Amino acid sequence: MIAELLLGLLLRGPLQEESDQPALPPVQGPEEESQPAAEEIQTAQPEPRADPEGAASGKSATSSGAKPGDQAADQDSKAQNRPELQGSSLEGPRSLSARGTIKPLELKLDHAYDFKEIESALTRIADRAPHLAQLETIGQSAQGAPLLVLTLSDPSGGPAEEKPAILMLDYSPKGVSLGAETALAFVQLLLDEAAAEAQLEKEGKPPGLGFLGLKEATPEDLHQALEEYGQDLTGFLSGSTPRQVLRDFTVIIAPALDPDERDQGPAEAARSGVRYDLNFPLGWRPASLRPGAGDYPFSKPETLALGSYLSERSNLALMLGISSGAGEDAGSGQSQTPWLGAMLPQTDREVFRKLEGIGFLSAQTLARHGDSLRPSEVLAPWASLGSPGGGLFDYAFQRFGIYPVAWSPAPLASDELLSAADHIEHSVRAMALQSVTLLGALPRVRIEQDALVELAPGLWQLDVAVRNSGVLPTLSSLGEKRRVAGDVRLTLGGAKLLATGLRAGDDAAFQVVQLEATGNMVSMGAAILDSGETRWLRLVIEGDKGSTIELVGRAARGGSTRLKISLN
Amino acid sequence: MRLIKGILVVAIAMAWGDRLQAQDVEATPVQGEAPAPEADPPSLDEAPALAPKGGAVRYRSLGDRDAVLAAWLAGGLAQELDLGQSAGRRELFGVQFGGQGPLPLEARPMILLIGGLDGRSLAGSEAVIHITDQLMAQPAELSGAVTYVVVPWANPDGLARWVTTGSGEGRNGRSLDDDGDGLVDEDPADDLDGDGVLMEMLIEDPKGAWVRSEDGRFLRPARQGEAPRYRRCIEGRDDDGDGSYNEDQQGGVLLDRNFPVNWEGPWQGISSGPWPLSEPESLALAKLVLERRTAVVLLYQGNHGQLAMPGGMHPAPGRVELPFPADRPVYRRMVEIFNARTGRQQAAPLRLCDAYGEQRAGVAMDWFYTAAGALTMEVGIWGPQVLNRPSDVAEAGALEAARGPAEAGGASMSDGESLEQAWARWLDDTQGGLGYADWTPIDLGDGREALIGGWERFTNINPPSSLLSTVVKGQAEFVLDIGRGLPKFEIVVENLRRNGRIVIVQAHVRNLGSLPTGVGPTAAGGGTLLRLKLPEGVTMVAGELDNDLGHLPAQGQSSSFEWLFVAPEKAVIQLEVESPWAAPLGLEVRLDR
16 A cells, blocks of 8 residues: 555656645755755765866966965976976975875985885875875785885765775886876875865965866867867866865875886896786786786786785776886787777777876866976877786776776987986876876766655655766776676665655656665666766655755765755 | 486485685685685585485595595505685595605696586596596506696585585585675575475576477577577575575685686676686695696596597687697597597597587686696596497496486487587487476465476486496596606717817607697796706807707607717716606716717
8 A cells, every 4th residue: 555655656756846845946066055954974075167268268276376385495497497387296395284284295206216215105195194094005025015005085075995086006117117106296296285275275265286177178178189089078177176086086006016026127027927917817818828927817916915905996996007018918019909808898988088088188288387298198098008918907997897097108218308307207297297187087976955845744755866977987887797886876874765766867757666675775777877977866765854864875986975864 | 207306316315524624725815706705614515415326336525535535545655635625614635646656746747636626526526536546456557757636526615515405506615796786695596395406497587598499398599589488597586585586696606617718707697706716726726736747637527428628618819729739639649548448439539618519718627728738638427428338338238227227328419419409318318308307387485486497416417326337437547548658758869979178969858658748838838848967167169058849749759959068088967858747857978989
């Protein structure tokens, strides 16, 4: 009987049209603080908004004057020939820290770091911001060196493992790539900017890192991105402040995943037996057919440790590295396609193109600041790295559907105008800046309240929208095929969930999903919330008037999001 | 007409015992998707195992290991191995032995016999025990240059489940979230009719992939427009109420799909493990093979009745195509010996995928062969054609008198016939249709009905235990032949001339064995090596100290090598030849001619 009643309620369509009960106005976003019944705990960031006017006019949060004093002290003479990006500095100490807890840190990233230097730098970063940073050891190398992973996350936005995450990593011998140095620069940049943000806020100035949302991309840039990558990235023109980034996302770096090889030269490392980037399972072949691959995948403790780590991190959406050629077909270095048998669904190919487009736009933005990247310093998606198989990126995408991308810096030519130190410093800084830009691509799932109606005493109808405002989907298409995660789910706390319905679009009628909810949980009917996609859910719940309920949404790579609602 | 389901399991005797040990499993436990081993082994192990009718012959199990080991140790040749434990914390029982010889067992070329890795082939396990019994009974025949390592129950979890309930398809005891819903083993199989056996179940579904074939007992893939269609699964209800039946059963990983070469992930619908060698059992075997001088690996499993060679997958772009063409003659020779010893009539070597009539990704055999360079074969102890030898037909006729007609006779696979078709023909021609339970309606308890039925146990997967002694005939002799045929080296100095202080030496190496010195690729070593050791005062002017000979063919020889030395009179140099498959050989050469 009650089931029929609920079924009728669900299928009746938007109830507010038929009911005398006033429906609450739709919540536009968490910044709508006039919405007293809804409190979004995790998110307080403004909804992304395009700023074409600002972009066209060159006005932006990163315009000169944002932090005018920051650059003065620490610009060396070389930098005078290379205009700095306003509002950011890798080597410049921030004189003021945001909360008094992010301490100044100066890493001089103008040379290739050996493992001890990397270990020391990670320790210093962890000490610098103990409330944000966690340094952990995920295993040991064959020779007993720690495999270090540094996680940055503001716990006020939720546990680190429940937020969309990016992993920036490197495993190459010293000097082969600038991956380790770039990863260190990346987190230093974030912490510097987060420290500066609070002070700027006090001074009533806009936060730094305006480039984060590419506000300065011009219509011409966008048009070119559309032409070259087939992706309209207009929606990406928005900004998150550094502190919002740390609150909403989890940033992880692992700069020295193969510490034993870190201090060896490339030739020595190549001779030493099993190569890190040939020792992962997907597309692997034995050493008898592919020298350096090992007798079996994960035969190196270093690769096994990372494999285990990845299997435990369901929130990893994006993996970022620096291409060193290590994954290319042995000897040729020219292969531009993955091994035969590798999978790349069309929808994921489109996502990779978007990431490429973002890389392009960020390069254009940096170039506008005079921090021009050389043409080959572009963002290369996994598929174009040309792996023969058995690589880390292959494993990340083919097994878990994590999107791997890599910066591809040009090799240092003998006629470089810059010295080697300049080259390293410049490349590292440029790639770190662009890497921060990529954070804006991470999936962002939010629950928004559409309507709340009391159907009968203690019986409520709650309509919510679940939206992904990020560029990346909550799960790659390949990840869905690999069944790495279940559907996007909502769990209700503080009341009893009696029935649920879903509707496909704004104007569509709700369709019954279930009449009995197991564990107060409801599936959104899909594992993937695509970029910009919204799904609407109607919940029929039993709860006391005046009580507060909490909805927790969980999406594989989109992390968790919460919404508290008062039943009034 | 046909046997009532479960009739074969009424005779019950021995328990499938556990050999729980306190030490940790050697392999790193899989994190996340593959949680740590369960605190306790599955309770189904407490269920009694099947005993044979008549009691004379029966399938032995891990519960018999003490008796088996005691008998082997009594001969003074055997040593027990510590191979660790299964995911379900059962002992991975292994023993090594060999004839008297100068080298310790660990240093000799190894012939490895693995039983029941597929978790279902009880006959494979029994074959390994039988062969070991036979070899130990004739120590004079055992080469002192070879080590035999036997692992009779290589998949103790899968075999335990199979022998007790006929379920699990051979998966080990690893608890997994098979359907990605965050829960583990929440929808196991159920014995709906309470007969103690889990049969196959058909659920009518318009989207099902199967239809009943013209012979209504069997199913075939549905063609467009055909109905009614069925989904196939193991007997059981929808325990977790998600609309799917038994989609997340107890355990585990199919160990023989958990090896790296041509491995495919679980997303392909195979329980292949979260990654290759993720399981302690498969990793232990892999490490054993890598640590030893592994010459031959024989896997006793499968119901194809053939001697299969590597090649679990059909050739395709991006795949390692196996076996390598250069090794096909070796496998042809193996089939000849196999036929001669066992009386079977296999026409030619078969790749594993051809033997089964289906592709099999990530099989152990492909990795043992490709990565470890072992001559690897799978011996299907049981198959529809196994009992078609004239002598066996006569012998089975004698058995028939005691046991009835159901277990007598044999059938061979005709050209183009699938393995299932061959078994169907075997069923009708030799068993009178007995051994296949009719599809019977059953109430699923949720308002739906299904059909349960299918093959009885001890029909097409394992033979009735009373036929064990028949189906293992000649297997021990086959293994002995392989041991005898392993390569033996001879170094032949063709020429030695001295001109004052200058000496020239020419030599080659002969392989006196009836097997080559290796198979598979040699890109990362594994070939035969001829090495020179020079005393002080001898200088090599031309030639190499280490000379890679590659693989020498059976009864073949290497090309000739030449060295030029500056050496005093009566100086002695040493030539050494070594290969993973043969005991090393040294030769001292006096440079005084």
